[in-house]
Amino acid sequence: MMNEGHRSAAPTAVIFDVDGTLYWQKELRRRMLFELLFSALRSSQTRLDLRILKRFREDRERLGERVQSGFQEAQYRLTAEAMGLTAARVEEAVRLWIYEKPLRHLRRHRVPGIEVWLDELRSKGVRLGVYSEYPAADKLAALDLQFDAVVASTDPDVDAFKPNPKGIHVALDRLGVQPERALFVGDRKDRDQPCAEAAGLEFLWVSPSEAGAVSSFPPARHLLPEFLQKALNA
Structure with a gap:
């Protein structure tokens, strides 16, 4: 049963890039x-x-x-x-x-633990989104991963490429979450990170080998913004 603090908190979200973030693209x-x-x-x-x-x-x-x-x-x-x-x-x-x-x-190249983390986030009421520069619905089906909102750069209501933040704004609108209550997870510090920052979101970097990046899920709690730590601890 959800406690009162969890029920009354403003909604939170985690929005993911796809290629190189949910599976190892290289x-x-x-x-x-x-x-x-x-x-x-x-x-x-x-x-x-x-x-x-x-x-x-x-x-x-x-x-x-x-x-x-x-x-x-x-x-x-x-x-x-x-x-x-x-x-x-x-x-x-x-x-x-x-x-x-x-x-x-795709399924065999899925980043380790992603399904576990998505289940944990979902169980705590965190809303889940995708913002990819390529259409992602078929990839997500092949990865056997589900999200509440799926957005691509070529969608008619986006029509903009990273680091333009419009795609993140569209995802936030669909999720009903404010930027300060959302985290963007991506693999490209040259495109995903400035896109997140321009939209007012915290950023989590994913890479299989780079120092300071997440290489499996769930991430260490200290790498997550405070609002998300609180949501997961509720």
Whole structure:
């Protein structure tokens, strides 16, 4: 039974990035590169896919500097223009190798303990969200993880890339939580951390090997903001 202090406290939330935060992205990319190279030995289409994916990732990193809105369409158009292809051909390669084929491997690359921590947070009434630069619903299903709000940079009501904080603001609105009562968990100090700070959130850094970062869940309590420590101790 929930005690009076827990019931009356303002709601809290933890919002997660996905790629590199809920699963180890570098490990997955190595696996997918092997599949790509093996397929490229037999298929000229896959050899073109390799070139597309390399350019797409480079262009997407700089997308927020090149356009101000319309990211869903621009992410394919800019790469297509640079390579002399149609946007549909770029989207086809991205859908196959970034969105579809990796799904069957995601579960085995899940960050250790994430399901345990999510269960603990949920049991204490903490609201759970995701803000990813890529659409995340299929990835979360493959990871077998559930959240109360799932937001992507290319959603129509966001249409902005990190470190622009709009995606976090949308997630907070959906969760019904104020910024000072939320934590953002991410793997990129160059994008996730300034995004969190611009939105007024505390930040928790995730990495498999970097000193000072969390490499498994649940994190040590002293790494969490005070409001979240209190919620977990309630």
